[in-house]
Amino acid sequence: MEKKIKNFVYGRRNVIELLKKLSKKKLPTSEWGIKEVLVKKGSGDSLIKEIQQYLPVGIALQRVSGGELDKLLPGVNHQGIVCSRASQLRKFAYQDLVDLKVFLQQRNCGSFLVLDRIQDVGNLGSILRSAECFGFTNILLPEKESAEITDVVERISSGALHYLRIFRVTNLKQALEALKENSYWIIATSDRGEENWNQIPDLTETALIIGNEKDGIKRILLQESDFVYSIPMHGNVSSLNAAVSAAICMDRLQNRL
Numbered sequence: 001m002e003k004k005i006k007n008f009v010y011g012r013r014n015v016i017e018l019l020k021k022l023s024k025k026k027l028p029t030s031e032w033g034i035k036e037v038l039v040k041k042g043s044g045d046s047l048i049k050e051i052q053q054y055l056p057v058g059i060a061l062q063r064v065s066g067g068e069l070d071k072l073l074p075g076v077n078h079q080g081i082v083c084s085r086a087s088q089l090r091k092f093a094y095q096d097l098v099d100l101k102v103f104l105q106q107r108n109c110g111s112f113l114v115l116d117r118i119q120d121v122g123n124l125g126s127i128l129r130s131a132e133c134f135g136f137t138n139i140l141l142p143e144k145e146s147a148e149i150t151d152v153v154e155r156i157s158s159g160a161l162h163y164l165r166i167f168r169v170t171n172l173k174q175a176l177e178a179l180k181e182n183s184y185w186i187i188a189t190s191d192r193g194e195e196n197w198n199q200i201p202d203l204t205e206t207a208l209i210i211g212n213e214k215d216g217i218k219r220i221l222l223q224e225s226d227f228v229y230s231i232p233m234h235g236n237v238s239s240l241n242a243a244v245s246a247a248i249c250m251d252r253l254q255n256r257l
Contacts, residue, residue: 017159
């Protein structure tokens with residue numbers, strides 16, 4: 001069964017980035033999809049001012065007790081701020097392979113981050129946060145063996161999810177083939193790859209694959225790759241957390257190290 005996004009957005013940075021994005025769209029209040037913003041009593045004036053600069057007339061800002069927020073989201077680290085959606089519980093609106101092919105026809109689509117079976121929601125949320133920071137706004141996920149986009153991933157991404165385009169496809173190999181047909185270079189990461197990153201293509205023409213936390217990238221995807229790189233290691237521990245590895249690789253591509 002697919003998990004659904006809860007009817008709340010929570011976490012300070014996550015809520016602020018959602019409000020900021022919606023305010024930039026200059027939508028009528030009725031199209032924001034938000035009923036109200038709940039803030040824990042005793043929160044500092046700086047938080048209230050930050051919310052109010054993005055919140056339009058017609059969407060209430062209410063101060064409530066921490067206990068009330070805990071009842072809405074039991075066991076969740078809401079950080080004292082919760083945004084109530086106007087719609088019912090919903091599935092995340094992924095795009096699929098057909099959408100990807102249509103999108104690629106636009107040209108100048110930007111870089112892609114391909115996540116091969118990232119299964120930990122904490123890793124997924126952290127990777128999405130890093131992806132937005134490093135300019136990888138197009139994300140490819142497989143339908144199977146991958147963590148889904150949930151409210152937890154949304155919160156851990158600290159608002160980055162609101163700026164990303166997420167494609168969820170049945171077959172990552174087919175998605176890579178579509179990228180290659182549109183002049184993208186595929187870059188994989190492996191502990192058996194080259195340590196010299198000097199031949200990195202232009203960032204806007206690349207798709208970076210990050211592999212599963214335990215098994216790395218599937219061999220069939222490595223075979224589709226044009227470059228296979230590794231991160232030079234200098235300590236005694238020979239592996240990095242998937243989210244850390246992803247951030248390092250994106251930084252290397254962004255800065256063409």
